[in-house]
Amino acid sequence: MSASSQPVSFQIDKELEIPSIPLVLIKIIQALDQDTSSAKQLEDLIMHDPALSARILRLANSAFYSFRARVKTISHAITLLGVSLVTSLAIGINIFDTFTKGAKSEAALINQLWTHSCGVGVLVRKIWMQKNGIQKETEFAFLCGLLHDLGKVVLFKTYPGKYGSIFAAEKTESDMTICGYEEENYGVDHAVVGEMLAKQWGFPKELAGVIRKHHDPSETGNPMVASVMLADHLAKELKIGYDGDHGLNPSIDIAEVLSKLSISEGEWEQLKEFASQECVNIKRFFQIS
Numbered sequence: 249m250s251a252s253s254q255p256v257s258f259q260i261d262k263e264l265e266i267p268s269i270p271l272v273l274i275k276i277i278q279a280l281d282q283d284t285s286s287a288k289q290l291e292d293l294i295m296h297d298p299a300l301s302a303r304i305l306r307l308a309n310s311a312f313y314s315f316r317a318r319v320k321t322i323s324h325a326i327t328l329l330g331v332s333l334v335t336s337l338a339i340g341i342n343i344f345d346t347f348t349k350g351a352k353s354e355a356a357l358i359n360q361l362w363t364h365s366c367g368v369g370v371l372v373r374k375i376w377m378q379k380n381g382i383q384k385e386t387e388f389a390f391l392c393g394l395l396h397d398l399g400k401v402v403l404f405k406t407y408p409g410k411y412g413s414i415f416a417a418e419k420t421e422s423d424m425t426i427c428g429y430e431e432e433n434y435g436v437d438h439a440v441v442g443e444m445l446a447k448q449w450g451f452p453k454e455l456a457g458v459i460r461k462h463h464d465p466s467e468t469g470n471p472m473v474a475s476v477m478l479a480d481h482l483a484k485e486l487k488i489g490y491d492g493d494h495g496l497n498p499s500i501d502i503a504e505v506l507s508k509l510s511i512s513e514g515e516w517e518q519l520k521e522f523a524s525q526e527c528v529n530i531k532r533f534f535q536i537s
C-alpha cells in the first residue's frame with residue numbers, strides 16, 4: 249500500500265521534540281521565499297554563525313569548485329559561487345548539523361546520507377542546466393536534490409538506534425526498498441515525513457512537493473521531480489554516499505524518466521561521465537574512499 253493512500257499515523261510533534269528551526273535558517277528561508285536575498289544580507293546571516301561560515305569556506309575551497317585562489321571570506325565565496333548556491337549550501341549544512349547533534353553513534357551513517365544528498369544536489373543541478381540552460385531554477389534544483397531525503401534525517405532523530413539499523417542493514421534486490429521498511433515500521437515513508445518537516449519549517453511549497461513526490465512513479469511528468477529521480481539513480485549507481493537503499497524504487501522506470509525529460513542516449517552517456525568525475529570530487533571532500 250502506498251504512503252499516500254493510508255492514514256498518516258506519524259506525527260512529528262508527538263513522536264519527538266524535533267529541534268526547533270535554527271534562527272539563521274528561518275531568516276535564510278524567508279529571504280529565499282520572498283526572493284529578496286541579497287549578497288550583503290546573506291553574508292550578514294552567515295557571518296553570525298561561525299560554524300556555518302567555516303563549513304561554507306571549506307566547501308568553497310574544496311575540489312568541487314577548484315578555484316585558483318584561496319577563498320578566504322564569505323563575501324568572496326558569495327561572489328564566486330553566487331547568492332543562490334551559497335543559500336542552498338547554508339540550508340543543507342544547517343539542517344544536517346542540527347539533526348546530527350547528539351547522534352554520535354549514527355554520525356557515520358548520517359554523513360553517508362549527507363554525501364549522497366550532496367551528490368544528488370550536484371547531479372540534479374547538472375541535469376537541470378543541461379536541459380534548461382543557466383537560470384534561476386538551477387540553484388533551486390540543487391536545493392531539491394540536497395534535501396530530497398530530508399525525511400530520513402528526521403527518522404534518524406526520531407527513532408535513534410532502530411532507524412539506524414534499518415538504514416544500515418544490507419539489502420538485496422529481492423528485499424523491500426527502504427520506503428517499504430519505513431511504512432512497515434512507522435506507517436509512513438521518508439518522503440511523507442520530509443514533506444511534513446518542510447511544511448512545518450516553512451520551506452517553499454514547491455520544494456516540499458518535490459520532497460514528497462521523489463519516489464512517486466506517477467510524477468515522472470514533473471521535470472524537477474524527474475530530475476531528482478534521475479540524479480538519485482545515478483548517485484546510487486556510483487555509490488556516492490549511501491541512502492539506505494539497494495537501488496531505485498523498482499516501480500520507477502528510468503527509461504521513462506529519460507524520455508519524459510527528453511534526454512537522448514548521447515546526453516545520458518555524458519551525464520554518466522560527468523557523474524563519475526564528480527563522484528571522485530565528492531568522495532574526496534567527504535573523505536570516503
Ligand SMILES: [Fe+2]
Nearest residue numbers: 396397462463
Ligand atoms: Fe528517497
Ligand SMILES: [Fe+2]
Nearest residue numbers: 396397480491
Ligand atoms: Fe536518495
